[in-house]
Amino acid sequence: MDSDLADAVEGLKTVLERRKIDATFAKTEKDVVEGLKKQLRLPSRYRAFLLAANPVKVETHTPVERVRLIPAEELVKAQDMVKAPPDGGSVPADWKPSWVVIGESSLLGDPYFLDVSKLDPEGDCPVYTAMSGQERWNPTLAASSFAQFLRILSTAMEIAAGFGDAIMDDEDEDSFREALGPKVKVIDAAALRAGHWT
Numbered sequence: 001m002d003s004d005l006a007d008a009v010e011g012l013k014t015v016l017e018r019r020k021i022d023a024t025f026a027k028t029e030k031d032v033v034e035g036l037k038k039q040l041r042l043p044s045r046y047r048a049f050l051l052a053a054n055p056v057k058v059e060t061h062t063p064v065e066r067v068r069l070i071p072a073e074e075l076v077k078a079q080d081m082v083k084a085p086p087d088g089g090s091v092p093a094d095w096k097p098s099w100v101v102i103g104e105s106s107l108l109g110d111p112y113f114l115d116v117s118k119l120d121p122e123g124d125c126p127v128y129t130a131m132s133g134q135e136r137w138n139p140t141l142a143a144s145s146f147a148q149f150l151r152i153l154s155t156a157m158e159i160a161a162g163f164g165d166a167i168m169d170d171e172d173e174d175s176f177r178e179a180l181g182p183k184v185k186v187i188d189a190a191a192l193r194a195g196h197w198t
Contacts, residue, residue, distance in 0.1 A: 001052045002045070006052075009053045019157060023057060033050050043114065046102070046114060055070070062160040067106070068105075070104065078101040081101070110132050111129065113127065122145070126145065140194050140196045145188075152191065
């Protein structure tokens with residue numbers, strides 16, 4: 001992993017530990033990651049993440065969202081879920097081949113996905129999310145890169161620590177989003193403008 005990604009992963013591990021949220025990261029075998037690269041066109045930075053810190057059991061908790069990162073072993077199956085959900089519900093047919101699901105909202109069932117058609121020089125690409133259960137997939141930028149996505153998740157968890165574990169009302173959710181906005185702007189101004197986190 002390059003230092004930027006390593007810092008982002010370390011930040012996430014630290015805040016999960018501080019919040020006492022059970023999480024398991026592991027190394028993935030190189031041949032498994034190579035197979036996923038061929039099958040899903042995974043970019044190099046995301047492959048480096050899987051090799052060094054496969055999210056075997058990783059879910060972030062905030063008052064407004066829970067994001068479960070999908071482990072290497074479930075990535076292929078996760079792609080099928082957005083095309084044919086297990087409940088037999090219908091899904092829009094406009095899912096793009098360049099979208100690779102890497103996480104999901106445990107609260108809403110919405111996917112978080114890389115757009116591998118928009119690779120940057122570091123071998124990273126933007127992360128989007130889209131509401132499930134709609135007539136069309138309307139992607140919203142969640143982060144300009146996977147490393148920034150991890151940073152935003154970590155920052156949201158740090159802010160969430162101040163809200164405790166009580167049930168949130170709308171006012172608490174608004175306060176949380178207001179506290180998160182300026183922090184997201186520092187990490188990724190484009191993601192803040194997209195509006196997913198606020």
